[in-house]
Amino acid sequence: MLRIGPVELASRLLLAPIAGHTDIAFRLLCREQGGVGAAYTDLLNSRAILKETSRTLDLARTNESDRPCGMQLYGNSDDPLPEAAVWAIDHGAQIIDINMGCPVDKVAKKNGGSLLLRDCANTTRLAERIVQAVRRHAGGRVPVTAKMRLGWDPEHMVAPQLARQLADIGIAAVTVHGRYTVQFFSGSADWRAIARVVEAVPEIPVIGNGDVTTPEDAQELLATARCAGVMIGRGALRTPWIFRQAHALLEHGAAAPEPSIGEKLGVVLRHLELAAHFDGETRAATRMRQHISWYGKSMGHVKPLKEAIRTAPDLESMVRALQDARDRFQSLNAPAVPASRTALGGSAWAESGDFSKRICP
Numbered sequence: 001m002l003r004i005g006p007v008e009l010a011s012r013l014l015l016a017p018i019a020g021h022t023d024i025a026f027r028l029l030c031r032e033q034g035g036v037g038a039a040y041t042d043l044l045n046s047r048a049i050l051k052e053t054s055r056t057l058d059l060a061r062t063n064e065s066d067r068p069c070g071m072q073l074y075g076n077s078d079d080p081l082p083e084a085a086v087w088a089i090d091h092g093a094q095i096i097d098i099n100m101g102c103p104v105d106k107v108a109k110k111n112g113g114s115l116l117l118r119d120c121a122n123t124t125r126l127a128e129r130i131v132q133a134v135r136r137h138a139g140g141r142v143p144v145t146a147k148m149r150l151g152w153d154p155e156h157m158v159a160p161q162l163a164r165q166l167a168d169i170g171i172a173a174v175t176v177h178g179r180y181t182v183q184f185f186s187g188s189a190d191w192r193a194i195a196r197v198v199e200a201v202p203e204i205p206v207i208g209n210g211d212v213t214t215p216e217d218a219q220e221l222l223a224t225a226r227c228a229g230v231m232i233g234r235g236a237l238r239t240p241w242i243f244r245q246a247h248a249l250l251e252h253g254a255a256a257p258e259p260s261i262g263e264k265l266g267v268v269l270r271h272l273e274l275a276a277h278f279d280g281e282t283r284a285a286t287r288m289r290q291h292i293s294w295y296g297k298s299m300g301h302v303k304p305l306k307e308a309i310r311t312a313p314d315l316e317s318m319v320r321a322l323q324d325a326r327d328r329f330q331s332l333n334a335p336a337v338p339a340s341r342t343a344l345g346g347s348a349w350a351e352s353g354d355f356s357k358r359i360c361p
C-alpha cells in the first residue's frame with residue numbers, strides 16, 4: 001500500500017484539507033464510507049494553535065476513529081511552526097503537514113502558504129526546523145510532509161527542485177496540486193507536471209492532487225504522474241463515497257457502484273448527525289446550509305431540496321426535509337435501498353428523526 005514514513009495507509013487515496021469543510025464530522029463521514037487512507041485537518045495557524053483559540057481547538061479536534069489524521073500547519077519562518085507541530089502531536093496528529101500551496105491572501109500575505117514557493121532555500125530551512133523538532137519530540141514516529149502547488153507561476157515551476165531539497169532534509173512525502181498559485185482554481189490541473197516531481201524524489205511518496213472527481217480520474221492520475229497516491233478535495237465534498245468507489249477500482253479493477261439517491265440522502269443525514277454530535281445542532285444546521293450545494297451536484301435535479309435545506313429554520317426541519325426527499329426518491333426508484341444500511345451512512349437516528357438517540361463514534 002502507501003507508506004508515509006512509519007505510517008502505513010490502508011489505501012492510496014487521501015482526503016484533502018479543505019478549509020471550512022474537512023472538520024472531524026466530515027472526515028469521519030468519508031472514513032465510514034470506506035477507502036480513505038488518511039485525512040487532514042483544515043490548515044491551522046501556528047500562533048492560534050499555541051494560544052489554543054477555541055476555533056483552532058475545534059479545527060484540530062480528532063479522535064480514535066479518525067486515524068491516521070494529518071494536521072496541516074501554516075506560517076512563515078518567523079512563526080512558531082516547530083512548537084505548533086509538537087502541540088499537534090500531543091493533540092492526536094499522526095502526520096504533520098506544512099501548507100505550501102494556499103493562494104488565499106489571508107495566508108499568502110503573511111508569507112505562509114504559497115508564498116513559501118517563492119524562496120525555496122528559506123522554506124527548506126523552515127521545514128528542517130520543523131522536522132528536527134518533531135524528531136526530538138516523537139522520535140521518528142511522526143512523519144512531516146508538505147503540500148505544494150507546482151510553483152507561483154509557470155515561469156517558476158519550483159515543485160521538483162523544492163521537493164528534492166525537502167526530501168534531503170527529511171520530509172517524508174509531498175503532495176502536489178498540479179496548478180500554479182496565480183491560477184487559483186482556474187484551468188485544469190497538470191498531472192504530467194506532477195510526474196516531474198515524482199522523478200525528482202524517487203525515494204519518497206508523491207501524492208498527486210487536482211481535479212479528481214471520479215474513480216477513473218484517480219486511476220488516470222496515478223498512471224499519468226506515476227505517483228504513489230491521490231488526494232481528493234472538491235470531489236469528496238460532492239461524493240464522500242468516492243474513496244470507496246476508487247479504492248475498489250484500484251484494488252479490484254471495478255469501481256464500487258454509484259449509490260442510489262436514497263442512499264446519498266442517507267449519507268447527508270449521517271453528515272448532519274455527526275456534525276450535530278461534534279458541534280451542536282445550530283452549527284450543524286449552518287454547516288449543512290453551506291455544504292448542501294456540493295451534495296446537490298451529485299444528485300441531479302434537487303433544487304427544491306437544496307432550497308428547503310437553505311431556508312430550514314433549524315436542524316429538525318432540515319432532517320425532516322431530507323427524510324421526505326429520501327422517501328419520495330425511494331418510492332420512485334426501484335429497487336429501493338434501505339437507507340438504514342450504516343455502511344452507506346443511514347443510522348437509527350437519521351431514520352427516526354429522534355434527536356435523543358444519537359449514535360456517534
Ligand SMILES: Cc1cc2nc3c(=O)[nH]c(=O)nc-3n(C[C@H](O)[C@H](O)[C@H](O)COP(=O)(O)O)c2cc1C
Pocket residue numbers: 016017018019020041042043072099101102147177209210211212231232233234235
Ligand atoms: C474551499 C477550499 C478550501 C481549501 N482549503 C485548503 C486548506 O486548508 N489547505 C490546503 O492545503 N489546501 C486547501 N485547499 C486546496 C485543496 O486541498 C486541493 O489542493 C485543491 O482543491 C485541488 O484538489 P481538488 O481538485 O481535488 O479539489 C482548499 C480548496 C478549496 C476549494
